[in-house]
Amino acid sequence: MRDNPQQLHKQKVIAEVEQRSLTSVMNNTKWNSLTEAIYCELAFAPAFQSKYILEVEPYPLAFEQDVFYLGDWESLSTAWYNVEWIRVKPRLLEHTGKYTAPNTLTIEAEWVNLLQRLRIPYVKKEQDYWIYGYATATEYEQLEY
Incomplete structure:
Protein backbone atom coordinates (compact mmCIF):
# COMPACT_ATOMS: atom_id res chain seq x y z
CA MET A 1 0.00 0.00 0.00
CA ARG A 2 1.34 3.44 -0.93
CA ASP A 3 1.75 6.19 1.65
CA HIS A 9 5.01 14.90 4.80
CA LYS A 10 4.79 13.80 8.45
CA GLN A 11 7.66 11.37 7.89
CA LYS A 12 9.79 14.20 6.47
CA VAL A 13 8.94 16.36 9.48
CA ILE A 14 9.89 13.56 11.89
CA ALA A 15 13.17 12.98 10.07
CA GLU A 16 14.02 16.70 10.19
CA VAL A 17 13.14 16.92 13.91
CA GLU A 18 15.42 13.95 14.63
CA GLN A 19 18.22 15.26 12.42
CA ARG A 20 18.17 18.66 14.19
CA SER A 21 17.73 17.11 17.67
CA LEU A 22 14.60 19.13 18.40
CA THR A 23 12.38 18.44 21.39
CA SER A 24 8.61 18.32 21.02
CA VAL A 25 7.00 21.00 23.18
CA MET A 26 3.38 21.19 22.01
CA ASN A 27 0.86 18.60 20.87
CA ASN A 28 -2.50 18.59 19.11
CA THR A 29 -4.43 18.90 22.38
CA LYS A 30 -2.47 21.97 23.49
CA TRP A 31 -2.72 23.68 20.07
CA ASN A 32 -6.49 23.04 19.96
CA SER A 33 -7.01 24.26 23.54
CA LEU A 34 -5.05 27.41 22.78
CA THR A 35 -6.96 28.11 19.56
CA GLU A 36 -10.34 27.58 21.22
CA ALA A 37 -9.45 29.82 24.17
CA ILE A 38 -8.20 32.59 21.87
CA TYR A 39 -11.47 32.71 19.95
CA CYS A 40 -13.67 32.33 23.03
CA GLU A 41 -11.88 34.45 25.61
CA LEU A 42 -9.80 37.19 23.99
CA ALA A 43 -11.04 40.46 22.52
CA PHE A 44 -9.24 39.63 19.26
CA ALA A 45 -7.14 36.82 17.80
CA PRO A 46 -3.57 38.13 17.93
CA ALA A 47 -1.46 38.11 14.78
CA PHE A 48 1.43 35.70 14.57
CA GLN A 49 4.41 34.80 12.45
CA SER A 50 4.88 31.08 11.89
CA LYS A 51 7.92 28.98 11.13
CA TYR A 52 7.33 25.44 9.94
CA ILE A 53 9.87 22.63 10.34
CA LEU A 54 10.45 22.08 6.62
CA GLU A 55 10.40 25.76 5.63
CA VAL A 56 13.52 27.92 5.52
CA GLU A 57 11.82 31.26 6.21
CA VAL A 67 0.07 45.08 12.65
CA PHE A 68 -3.49 45.96 11.60
CA TYR A 69 -4.61 42.36 10.95
CA LEU A 70 -5.76 39.43 13.09
CA GLY A 71 -4.19 36.00 13.36
CA ASP A 72 -5.68 32.99 11.57
CA TRP A 73 -5.34 30.49 14.42
CA GLU A 74 -7.54 27.94 12.65
CA SER A 75 -4.73 27.49 10.10
CA LEU A 76 -2.64 25.85 12.83
CA SER A 77 -5.25 23.19 13.58
CA THR A 78 -4.36 21.05 10.56
CA ALA A 79 -0.62 21.68 10.60
CA TRP A 80 0.21 21.61 14.31
CA TYR A 81 2.68 18.70 13.92
CA ASN A 82 4.70 20.84 11.50
CA VAL A 83 4.95 24.09 13.53
CA GLU A 84 8.47 24.80 14.71
CA TRP A 85 7.44 28.06 16.39
CA ILE A 86 5.05 30.97 16.26
CA ARG A 87 5.81 34.53 17.27
CA VAL A 88 2.72 36.29 18.65
CA LYS A 89 1.94 40.00 18.98
CA PRO A 90 -0.84 40.43 21.56
CA ARG A 91 -1.45 43.92 20.19
CA THR A 100 -3.80 60.51 12.83
CA ALA A 101 -1.61 57.83 14.31
CA PRO A 102 -3.32 54.50 14.96
CA ASN A 103 -4.35 53.36 18.43
CA THR A 104 -2.65 50.31 19.84
CA LEU A 105 -5.06 47.83 21.41
CA THR A 106 -3.42 45.40 23.79
CA ILE A 107 -4.52 42.11 25.32
CA GLU A 108 -1.12 41.29 26.79
CA ALA A 109 -2.31 40.66 30.36
CA GLU A 110 -5.15 38.43 29.13
CA TRP A 111 -2.75 36.66 26.75
CA VAL A 112 -0.24 35.83 29.51
CA ASN A 113 -3.03 34.68 31.83
CA LEU A 114 -4.38 32.41 29.09
CA LEU A 115 -0.94 30.90 28.40
CA GLN A 116 -0.32 30.29 32.09
CA ARG A 117 -3.78 28.85 32.76
CA LEU A 118 -3.48 26.43 29.82
CA ARG A 119 0.15 25.66 30.73
CA ILE A 120 1.34 26.64 27.26
CA PRO A 121 5.13 26.98 27.34
CA TYR A 122 6.35 30.31 25.95
CA VAL A 123 9.26 32.72 25.85
CA LYS A 124 8.84 36.49 25.87
CA LYS A 125 11.38 38.28 23.69
CA GLU A 126 11.06 42.05 23.76
CA GLN A 127 7.31 42.64 23.19
CA ASP A 128 6.50 39.36 21.43
CA TYR A 129 5.68 35.88 22.70
CA TRP A 130 7.22 32.78 21.14
CA ILE A 131 5.45 29.43 21.36
CA TYR A 132 7.51 26.48 20.22
CA GLY A 133 6.10 23.36 18.64
CA TYR A 134 9.66 22.01 18.65
CA ALA A 135 12.64 23.56 20.42
CA THR A 136 16.38 23.22 20.60
CA ALA A 137 17.85 22.35 24.00
CA THR A 138 18.71 26.01 24.59
CA GLU A 139 15.21 27.22 23.64
CA TYR A 140 13.64 24.50 25.79
CA GLU A 141 15.56 25.71 28.88
CA GLN A 142 14.16 29.24 28.43
CA LEU A 143 10.49 28.23 28.39
CA GLU A 144 8.08 29.65 30.96
CA TYR A 145 4.72 28.15 31.91
Whole structure:
Protein backbone atom coordinates (compact mmCIF):
# COMPACT_ATOMS: atom_id res chain seq x y z
CA MET A 1 0.00 0.00 0.00
CA ARG A 2 1.34 3.44 -0.93
CA ASP A 3 1.75 6.19 1.65
CA ASN A 4 -0.54 9.14 1.19
CA PRO A 5 0.99 12.64 0.77
CA GLN A 6 0.15 13.68 4.34
CA GLN A 7 1.90 10.60 5.77
CA LEU A 8 4.96 11.28 3.61
CA HIS A 9 5.01 14.90 4.80
CA LYS A 10 4.79 13.80 8.45
CA GLN A 11 7.66 11.37 7.89
CA LYS A 12 9.79 14.20 6.47
CA VAL A 13 8.94 16.36 9.48
CA ILE A 14 9.89 13.56 11.89
CA ALA A 15 13.17 12.98 10.07
CA GLU A 16 14.02 16.70 10.19
CA VAL A 17 13.14 16.92 13.91
CA GLU A 18 15.42 13.95 14.63
CA GLN A 19 18.22 15.26 12.42
CA ARG A 20 18.17 18.66 14.19
CA SER A 21 17.73 17.11 17.67
CA LEU A 22 14.60 19.13 18.40
CA THR A 23 12.38 18.44 21.39
CA SER A 24 8.61 18.32 21.02
CA VAL A 25 7.00 21.00 23.18
CA MET A 26 3.38 21.19 22.01
CA ASN A 27 0.86 18.60 20.87
CA ASN A 28 -2.50 18.59 19.11
CA THR A 29 -4.43 18.90 22.38
CA LYS A 30 -2.47 21.97 23.49
CA TRP A 31 -2.72 23.68 20.07
CA ASN A 32 -6.49 23.04 19.96
CA SER A 33 -7.01 24.26 23.54
CA LEU A 34 -5.05 27.41 22.78
CA THR A 35 -6.96 28.11 19.56
CA GLU A 36 -10.34 27.58 21.22
CA ALA A 37 -9.45 29.82 24.17
CA ILE A 38 -8.20 32.59 21.87
CA TYR A 39 -11.47 32.71 19.95
CA CYS A 40 -13.67 32.33 23.03
CA GLU A 41 -11.88 34.45 25.61
CA LEU A 42 -9.80 37.19 23.99
CA ALA A 43 -11.04 40.46 22.52
CA PHE A 44 -9.24 39.63 19.26
CA ALA A 45 -7.14 36.82 17.80
CA PRO A 46 -3.57 38.13 17.93
CA ALA A 47 -1.46 38.11 14.78
CA PHE A 48 1.43 35.70 14.57
CA GLN A 49 4.41 34.80 12.45
CA SER A 50 4.88 31.08 11.89
CA LYS A 51 7.92 28.98 11.13
CA TYR A 52 7.33 25.44 9.94
CA ILE A 53 9.87 22.63 10.34
CA LEU A 54 10.45 22.08 6.62
CA GLU A 55 10.40 25.76 5.63
CA VAL A 56 13.52 27.92 5.52
CA GLU A 57 11.82 31.26 6.21
CA PRO A 58 8.97 32.23 8.55
CA TYR A 59 5.69 33.67 7.30
CA PRO A 60 5.14 36.54 7.07
CA LEU A 61 8.79 37.34 6.51
CA ALA A 62 8.52 40.87 7.98
CA PHE A 63 6.96 40.95 11.44
CA GLU A 64 8.90 43.50 13.47
CA GLN A 65 6.19 46.15 13.83
CA ASP A 66 2.70 45.87 15.28
CA VAL A 67 0.07 45.08 12.65
CA PHE A 68 -3.49 45.96 11.60
CA TYR A 69 -4.61 42.36 10.95
CA LEU A 70 -5.76 39.43 13.09
CA GLY A 71 -4.19 36.00 13.36
CA ASP A 72 -5.68 32.99 11.57
CA TRP A 73 -5.34 30.49 14.42
CA GLU A 74 -7.54 27.94 12.65
CA SER A 75 -4.73 27.49 10.10
CA LEU A 76 -2.64 25.85 12.83
CA SER A 77 -5.25 23.19 13.58
CA THR A 78 -4.36 21.05 10.56
CA ALA A 79 -0.62 21.68 10.60
CA TRP A 80 0.21 21.61 14.31
CA TYR A 81 2.68 18.70 13.92
CA ASN A 82 4.70 20.84 11.50
CA VAL A 83 4.95 24.09 13.53
CA GLU A 84 8.47 24.80 14.71
CA TRP A 85 7.44 28.06 16.39
CA ILE A 86 5.05 30.97 16.26
CA ARG A 87 5.81 34.53 17.27
CA VAL A 88 2.72 36.29 18.65
CA LYS A 89 1.94 40.00 18.98
CA PRO A 90 -0.84 40.43 21.56
CA ARG A 91 -1.45 43.92 20.19
CA LEU A 92 -3.48 45.28 17.32
CA LEU A 93 -3.20 48.60 15.53
CA GLU A 94 -6.54 50.33 15.02
CA HIS A 95 -7.07 52.98 12.34
CA THR A 96 -8.28 56.26 13.82
CA GLY A 97 -8.28 58.47 10.75
CA LYS A 98 -6.38 59.38 7.63
CA TYR A 99 -4.09 61.91 9.31
CA THR A 100 -3.80 60.51 12.83
CA ALA A 101 -1.61 57.83 14.31
CA PRO A 102 -3.32 54.50 14.96
CA ASN A 103 -4.35 53.36 18.43
CA THR A 104 -2.65 50.31 19.84
CA LEU A 105 -5.06 47.83 21.41
CA THR A 106 -3.42 45.40 23.79
CA ILE A 107 -4.52 42.11 25.32
CA GLU A 108 -1.12 41.29 26.79
CA ALA A 109 -2.31 40.66 30.36
CA GLU A 110 -5.15 38.43 29.13
CA TRP A 111 -2.75 36.66 26.75
CA VAL A 112 -0.24 35.83 29.51
CA ASN A 113 -3.03 34.68 31.83
CA LEU A 114 -4.38 32.41 29.09
CA LEU A 115 -0.94 30.90 28.40
CA GLN A 116 -0.32 30.29 32.09
CA ARG A 117 -3.78 28.85 32.76
CA LEU A 118 -3.48 26.43 29.82
CA ARG A 119 0.15 25.66 30.73
CA ILE A 120 1.34 26.64 27.26
CA PRO A 121 5.13 26.98 27.34
CA TYR A 122 6.35 30.31 25.95
CA VAL A 123 9.26 32.72 25.85
CA LYS A 124 8.84 36.49 25.87
CA LYS A 125 11.38 38.28 23.69
CA GLU A 126 11.06 42.05 23.76
CA GLN A 127 7.31 42.64 23.19
CA ASP A 128 6.50 39.36 21.43
CA TYR A 129 5.68 35.88 22.70
CA TRP A 130 7.22 32.78 21.14
CA ILE A 131 5.45 29.43 21.36
CA TYR A 132 7.51 26.48 20.22
CA GLY A 133 6.10 23.36 18.64
CA TYR A 134 9.66 22.01 18.65
CA ALA A 135 12.64 23.56 20.42
CA THR A 136 16.38 23.22 20.60
CA ALA A 137 17.85 22.35 24.00
CA THR A 138 18.71 26.01 24.59
CA GLU A 139 15.21 27.22 23.64
CA TYR A 140 13.64 24.50 25.79
CA GLU A 141 15.56 25.71 28.88
CA GLN A 142 14.16 29.24 28.43
CA LEU A 143 10.49 28.23 28.39
CA GLU A 144 8.08 29.65 30.96
CA TYR A 145 4.72 28.15 31.91
